[in-house]
Amino acid sequence: MKDSYDVVIVGGAVIGASVAYFLTANPDFTGSVLVVERDPRFAQASTALSASSIRTQFSNPINVQISQFGLSFIRDFAKVMQVGDDRPDLNFHESGYLFLANTDAQAQILRENHAVQRACGADTVLWSQAELADAFPHLRVDDIVLASYGRSGEGWFNNTGLMNGFRAKARAQGADLIHDEVAAITRDGSSISSVTLKSGAVIRAGIVVNASGPRAGLTARMAGLDVPVEPRKRTLFVLDCAKSPEGSARVAGGRLPLMIDTSGVFIRPEGRYFLSGAVPVDDPAVDFDDFTPRYEEFEDIIWPALAERSEAFEAMKVINQWAGHYDYNTLDHNLIVGRHPEVTNFLFANGFSGHGLQQSPAVGRAVSELITYGAYRSLDFTQVGYERIAENRPFLEKAVI
Ligand SMILES: Cc1cc2nc3c(=O)[nH]c(=O)nc-3n(C[C@H](O)[C@H](O)[C@H](O)COP(=O)(O)OP(=O)(O)OC[C@H]3O[C@@H](n4cnc5c(N)ncnc54)[C@H](O)[C@@H]3O)c2cc1C
Incomplete structure (x- = not known):
């Protein structure tokens, strides 16, 4: 581990690992990535406790499209995520x-x-x-x-297989994944400068990504910010x-x-x-x-x-x-992805409200594009950004289970 990273990701389950994978898979991204995970067993992670299913039956086009990308990614997973001889098959049951x-x-x-x-x-x-x-x-x-x-x-598939595949490939591509806990985040005005770990280490951070699942509110609060996730x-x-x-x-x-x-x-x-x-x-x-x-x-x-x-x-x-x-978004039960409008080097990937596993491939890709290019290139996530939270403007999803 170094004392400075371009991107520090708080939480190393499926969302944090997907962001790390997509960043390190992109030749246009030349920075360094640290993933901090407090629980190496993932015993309390939503990812590990999920029903592991994916659907296209949503009420908003963006949620349909997010799952369509997730689907293609899951179908190709073993091929794309192979590390050495290990081809992580997700055992996808496409039963509707x-x-x-x-x-x-x-x-x-x-x-x-x-x-x-x-x-x-x-x-x-x-x-x-x-x-x-x-x-x-x-x-x-x-x-x-x-x-x-x-x-x-x-259908449904292997949840921890998805997370572990992202983690293994991100590591093979150069990301550092560590067992520690982000205990504090230092903010100088409108910019995050560092994170302090429970072990005592202080890591300078160019960008911080909040991928801490149901604990997203705690992580945001460390930076003096709010996100309506519980x-x-x-x-x-x-x-x-x-x-x-x-x-x-x-x-x-x-x-x-x-x-x-x-x-x-x-x-x-x-x-x-x-x-x-x-x-x-x-x-x-x-x-x-x-x-x-x-x-x-x-x-x-x-x-x-x-x-x-x-x-x-x-x-x-x-x-x-x-x-x-559930990493439950109390405003509108929909994902919150993107920068904080003022503290622009703090990014949210939170509030999935029961859909985050299937959404992880598209979310990882979107966050990596925002970091690498300053804008979305594949699927435009603007409507699920933080701005609607700040403006108290719900973007409701009707098909919530
Ligand atoms: C019962 C149930 C059923 C579900 N069914 C489905 C389904 O069928 N399909 C679907 O798509 N989704 C489903 N979901 C939702 C899905 O599991 C989640 O949305 C998704 O796993 C969220 O992933 P995540 O990585 O954001 O959060 P998590 O998996 O919770 O991971 C967050 C990680 O951050 C770590 N962390 C938190 N704070 C810190 C810190 N300060 N420092 C370091 N690490 C930290 C935690 O230890 C944790 O490992 C279900 C969820 C549940 C609970």
């Missing part, structure tokens, strides 16, 4: 997302979102009740008004289904998609099991170290909704559960 609507209002949102997705070239279709029943005969569809299904370009608890359950409906679909080789029920409960296959979660009834900010699962969500929310939706889901047993933190 299925959104269900049981009211006219929900159906209208699906129609509007579908128009946006199609305009971006996403392979999503709208299905009537009869078409839904035909494709997925295990479902009870009597109440369904409309369904939206991703025929390709959506940890919100999400509990995931691994379920064993006595009569598994996997294999019964009349699309996608019989495979089931990630289904978002009208109740907001989601479920997808996970090997021979299923992975499920719900939007909590009460959703307060939680303590940064509180990872106790909300066990009651299975009995109170998930099981009743799934048993109602399919006879196959009536007999299910919980095999495992864990809680993770």
Whole structure:
């Protein structure tokens, strides 16, 4: 480790590692990169606790396009990220997302979102009740008004594989990745000058990137700045289904998609099991170290909704559960990427609100372009920049799970 870096990245999970990868992969970037990660086990990182899924079914074009780049990146990952003989295959299951609507209002949102997705070239279709029943005969569809299904370009993959692939390649390309904690950030007026690590080291920094996930607010505050991101608890359950409906679909080789029920409960296959979660009834900010699962969500929310939706889901047993933190943007549930308008060498890559894994490739590329060229070259991230936060101008995403 040196005592001065052009770019210091606070947080070395999927977002920080992606930024480091894209910077060091670009021959036009000739600077030095340091990634500081406080927890080498990533035990509390959202990245490691995620549901690891990717979709193009969003309501904003930019979110569709961000995931489309993520998709192409995930498909090519083993080839692009090879280090030595190690080809990190992400085991991508391209089995689609299925959104269900049981009211006219929900159906209208699906129609509007579908128009946006199609305009971006996403392979999503709208299905009537009869078409839904035909494709997925295990479902009870009597109440369904409309369904939206991703025929390709959506599914799930290896989350830590994505992060570790970025980290290994960034290191191979010259980034320094260390285990330490950024404890303080020194700002001289409108410019960050250095970071102080828990170990006591003081590192001069040309640019600081905030990639600290649910702790983004703490990191911003070290620089005297604010970002409206807080940890919100999400509990995931691994379920064993006595009569598994996997294999019964009349699309996608019989495979089931990630289904978002009208109740907001989601479920997808996970090997021979299923992975499920719900939007909590009460959703307060939680303590940064509180990872106790909300066990009651299975009995109170998930099981009743799934048993109602399919006879196959009536007999299910919980095999495992864990809680993770959404890096929740309280203004508009959308990513915040870009410079602070006044402290321009402090960059945000925060607030992903449950979508950051799939967004990491496009975000890493965008931040690297902003640093290297002073502007976006591939996809314009201006509308998800910090300016809207400063102006209290929400950029809402309707398709939040
Ligand atoms: C239950 C759950 C399900 C999810 N499902 C999906 C999904 O299906 N698809 C999807 O795309 N996204 C999903 N997400 C969201 C996704 O996981 C996150 O948005 C994404 O992982 C954020 O990555 P990150 O690197 O910004 O944050 P994190 O993974 O939280 O990493 C931040 C890192 O910063 C480190 N750090 C913090 N402060 C400091 C400091 N001061 N010094 C040094 N290091 C520091 C932390 O130790 C941590 O490792 C889910 C999240 C959860 C919790």
